[in-house]
Amino acid sequence: MTDGDARPLAVLRATIDALDRELLQLTARRMAVVAEVAAYKRAHGMRVRDPAREREVLAERTRDAAELGLPVGEVEAIFRLLLRASREHQSALRAEVPPGEPPRTVAIVGGHGRIGRVMARLFGDLGHRVLVADVDTEIGAAEAAAAADVVIVSVPIDVTEQVITTIGPHVREDALLMDVTSVKRAPVEAMLAATRASVVGTHPMFGASVHSLQGQRVVLCRGRGDAWADWLARTFTARGLVVTEATPAHHDRVMAIVQVLTHFQTQVLGLTLARAGLPLEETLRFTSPAYLLELYVAARHFAQSPALYGPLEMRNPELGAVTDAFRGAATELATVLRAGDQAAFEGMFAEVRAFFGDFTETALEQSSHLIDRIVERT
Amino acid sequence: MTDGDARPLAVLRATIDALDRELLQLTARRMAVVAEVAAYKRAHGMRVRDPAREREVLAERTRDAAELGLPVGEVEAIFRLLLRASREHQSALRAEVPPGEPPRTVAIVGGHGRIGRVMARLFGDLGHRVLVADVDTEIGAAEAAAAADVVIVSVPIDVTEQVITTIGPHVREDALLMDVTSVKRAPVEAMLAATRASVVGTHPMFGASVHSLQGQRVVLCRGRGDAWADWLARTFTARGLVVTEATPAHHDRVMAIVQVLTHFQTQVLGLTLARAGLPLEETLRFTSPAYLLELYVAARHFAQSPALYGPLEMRNPELGAVTDAFRGAATELATVLRAGDQAAFEGMFAEVRAFFGDFTETALEQSSHLIDRIVERT
Structure with a gap:
């Protein structure tokens, strides 16, 4: 460097670089201890996640941070990241069938699809033998189904019932037939009709792009045979998933809100934006x-x-009711706004706020945290 | 502890606790060096944020992390947090009027409101003298306006023009009159009519609940007098804000999308959810x-x-066009879905995707990051 003034800044930055290397080495040492914790937990049949310990760690670290004059919010966020990394690390390390749980043969029909690959990894990580059948595999769906203890149908929603009907007769009676479709009534009925094996409908509430399975949710609808349903719930839980049980009908009713309504409103927003005549880039400047x-x-x-x-929305029996309600609310709200009726507007606002209850405050806090994460990345 | 097996876990956890204390002490040392960097930058009139240096730091740390076998995503997130904490720290440390920039008297009419308090902190942090006038202060709005170099109107949108008309005549001709309202055409016109002083309309694109001003955006509409407008842009930038300049009319047109459309769709979703007959808690289980x-x-x-x-939506001149377009899109999409017309659905999907362009990929990446942050906090 030719600028005489640059030296102090370069020196300061080199000091920061050295401190950061120490930070990373400490983090690596922390991970090594975490590996020992995982071994201990595995030996004692303990769960990976210990919420009480996590709360304790966060409380102590933020208290220490405050004493050191460090920004408490950032330190808390940093330790949440370290805890998450630790959980992932522990999960990966104990990825084996727990003692007393024999390895099974799991056939995944449609195993090359996005969710099929997630399932293959999930069961494979736990030490089960995974057979993948897909249009491009040597082994056919029927052959894989006949050879397996657990048969997972993971094909597009519009051919799910057809595939179930085809392979159902090949599933052994002491085996489990399950699907992973976003609607549950029709596939569970199809499975019950197609086989005398145990039947469970599942709906993983996460996409294939998820970075970590820890804490993700899966819905489980019992069809026939509690022993296999219990085994499946235990298996999902062992890999860090949260299991919600429901009847197929209740699942579909809730999905009319959780998926159909939210997707529909996103699509309406997208379409309105696309047609508003203002380029995206111009709105981003503001x-x-x-x-x-x-x-x-x-x-x-x-x-x-x-x-x-498309099929997920079209195949939900409450599609009509949901879109009618949405359009009715849009018309009502537009009328109130265009009339400049602030009192009626505040009445609607209060109605929604009453529905959300305390969740509005949680949402404000959580979304503010997320907005900080956005700002920090842009 | 009476359980003989508990000892190893307790020992391992104590080791982690000790490593974490070392991590925090290193972080505190890092912050002390950052303070030196801030002093250097202040002495040399340099900006707080140095994107090239930040990219370099992130690249080196993630490379080091990979070499140490650490999870790269988490390490990157941790260093982004440290960099953000550093920027905040540096900004706070150099919170003083830069050399050659004389301190000004800034009157905030409505200074006890939420945005008024943000403005008081922003100008106060930079070493300016802040006069707050509000309904409960001894000093009146006119008196404060007459005494100030910069007069900020920060009152509810429905009384902004009235307050501007009242205090405008008290603003000195060599001073600056500015507002912070979410619409810009009407207030800027009112300010130009009410005073012969310099006039700038501003719209801070962040709420009072924001945790950090760093990187937040403010729209600036020049009304009269470039010297003050330049000063204001410089002042906002010095505090870490990003300034977007626009005419008042263009600002209002963009806000019909950025605020009116997005708020409207959120309200329609809220109202539909509130009336769907399913408690929020039940949807959260799924x-x-x-x-x-x-x-x-x-x-x-x-x-x-x-x-x-309410006023923000009702007062935007494009409210009718936006709500009509939204309702039209909802009807069109509902018709396509209920007809089970997958081809038409994919056509609409493609239309929206073309509008978003590459942004869909950015959005997927960014929102996946945010979803990870949600999962890590729940």
């Missing part, structure tokens, strides 16, 4: 973090496949 | 991270004030 967050949520949807979302 | 993210974004809105959102 973006607030909240708008950017909304855009991420909306645009994320359109990075995915319409072949996935 | 939540995917993406649904939870959407709920946070929606419920966040209802934690805030309808007195803020």
